Amino acid sequence: xxxxxxxxxxxxxxQRISRLEVRARHIVEGLLSGxxxxxxxxxxxxxxxxxxxxxxxxxRRVDWKVWAKQDRLYVKQYEEDTNLRCCLLVDVSESMAxxxxxxxxxxxxxxxxxxxxxLLLRQQDAVGCAVFDEGVRQTIPLRTSSSHLSTIIRALEPxxxxxKTRLYDVLVQVAETYPRRGMMILISDLLVDVDDAxxxxxxxxxxxxxxxxxxxxxxxxxxxxxxxxxxxEGLETADHLTCxxxxxxxxxxxxxxxxxxxxxxxCARDNVDYALIRTSMPLDAALTAFLKHRQHERQR
Numbered sequence: 534x535x536x537x538x539x540x541x542x543x544x545x546x547x548q549r550i551s552r553l554e555v556r557a558r559h560i561v562e563g564l565l566s567g568x569x570x571x572x573x574x575x576x577x578x579x580x581x582x583x584x585x586x587x588x589x590x591x592x593r594r595v596d597w598k599v600w601a602k603q604d605r606l607y608v609k610q611y612e613e614d615t616n617l618r619c620c621l622l623v624d625v626s627e628s629m630a631x632x633x634x635x636x637x638x639x640x641x642x643x644x645x646x647x648x649x650x651x652l653l654l655r656q657q658d659a660v661g662c663a664v665f666d667e668g669v670r671q672t673i674p675l676r677t678s679s680s681h682l683s684t685i686i687r688a689l690e691p692x693x694x695x696x697k698t699r700l701y702d703v704l705v706q707v708a709e710t711y712p713r714r715g716m717m718i719l720i721s722d723l724l725v726d727v728d729d730a731x732x733x734x735x736x737x738x739x740x741x742x743x744x745x746x747x748x749x750x751x752x753x754x755x756x757x758x759x760x761x762x763x764x765x766e767g768l769e770t771a772d773h774l775t776c777x778x779x780x781x782x783x784x785x786x787x788x789x790x791x792x793x794x795x796x797x798x799x800c801a802r803d804n805v806d807y808a809l810i811r812t813s814m815p816l817d818a819a820l821t822a823f824l825k826h827r828q829h830e831r832q833r
Contacts, residue, residue: 542815542816542818543815544634544635544636545635547560547636547644547816548635548640553644553647553686553689554647554682554686556644557644557647557648557651558651560644560651560816560817560820561648561651561817583607584607584608585605585606585608586605586606586608590608591608595607595609596608617656617659617716618658618659618661618675618715618716619649619658619659619660619661619716619717620662620711620718621646621661621662621718622662622703622704622719622720623662623663623665623721624666624698624722625642625664625665625670625691625692626694626695626696627666627694627695627697628694628722629642629694629722629749630694631751632751633753634813637751637812638722638750638751640691641749642720642749643691645747645749645810645816645820646662646718647685647686648816649718649820650662650682651682654678654679655679657677659677659715660677660681660685661674661675661676661711662689663710663711664689665707667696667697667698667702668702669706669707669710670692672710673685700725700730701729701730701733704733704736705733705736707737708736708740708742712740714740714741714742716742716743716744716745717742717743717744717745718745718746719746720747720749721747721748722748722750723796727792727795730799731799731803738805744804744805745805745806745807745808745823746805746806746808748809748810749810749812750809750810750811751811751812752812755789755811757778759778760778760779762776763778806823806827808822808823810823
């Protein structure tokens with residue numbers, strides 16, 4: 534595989550890589566080459582105190598606001614905590630089986646989770662996993678060893694999706710399973726009641742977790758490109774609808790905009806990092822953009 538292809542792992546390329554562990558490695562290589570330095574994804578840096586400036590101190594640590602008020606130089610000291618505990622929450626419900634391109638939403642989600650697990654273990658952070666639909670199917674404990682990736686990969690290997698998503702109940706169970714504060718990364722199409730999703734995410738925040746949401750959707754769901762008469766079948770229900778899609782498109786897109794706006798607003802209100810990702814987007818580029826945005830927000 535060439536360097537150029539590593540920097541732009543399109544869904545067609547990912548599909549040709551059969552082993553999930555190999556996919557993860559290539560994606561992380563592309564992700565890191567797309568950033569100026571390692572993203573230190575798990576690093577938590579908190580302000581500790583001021584200390585009077587001494588010759589040789591890094592001028593970037595000088596607090597210029599204090600200097601402006603007191604006419605004396607002080608530097609900021611930080612407490613670094615790199616012992617991150619991160620749990621990957623991966624939706625494997627029936628709606629995740631949909632895909633109009635090379636990768637279904639499920640393929641995309643489990644590949645993203647494997648890449649993040651590889652990246653975090655590479656940084657010697659503790660990683661666990663919970664795979665869910667209407668309930669938690671499987672949980673993997675938090676471990677830091679590099680060999681733990683194989684355990685996570687086995688849990689993530691695409692299974693036959695079934696059942697609907699009961700996200701609030703799942704997040705309540707996850708909060709009980711992983712009580713110590715850490716990072717929770719939810720990867721899902723979020724085709725659930727918005728209020729239930731927000732209640733569950735708020736619960737995780739109230740328990741002290743840092744919460745990230747990767748909202749994975751297919752191009753068809755976001756653009757509704759259908760033109761000819763069609764029969765739409767529910768993936769998580771027995772309902773179906775035969776119709777002229779052109780007559781529904783405007784109303785569908787308006788409802789979708791309201792749905793996405795409600796999710797974004799709720800996440801912003803509860804300090805949850807949120808990103809909407811199309812399954813047609815190169816995965817290394819999607820993760821790079823998300824991590825850069827997260828770094829920028831933390832620096833602010």
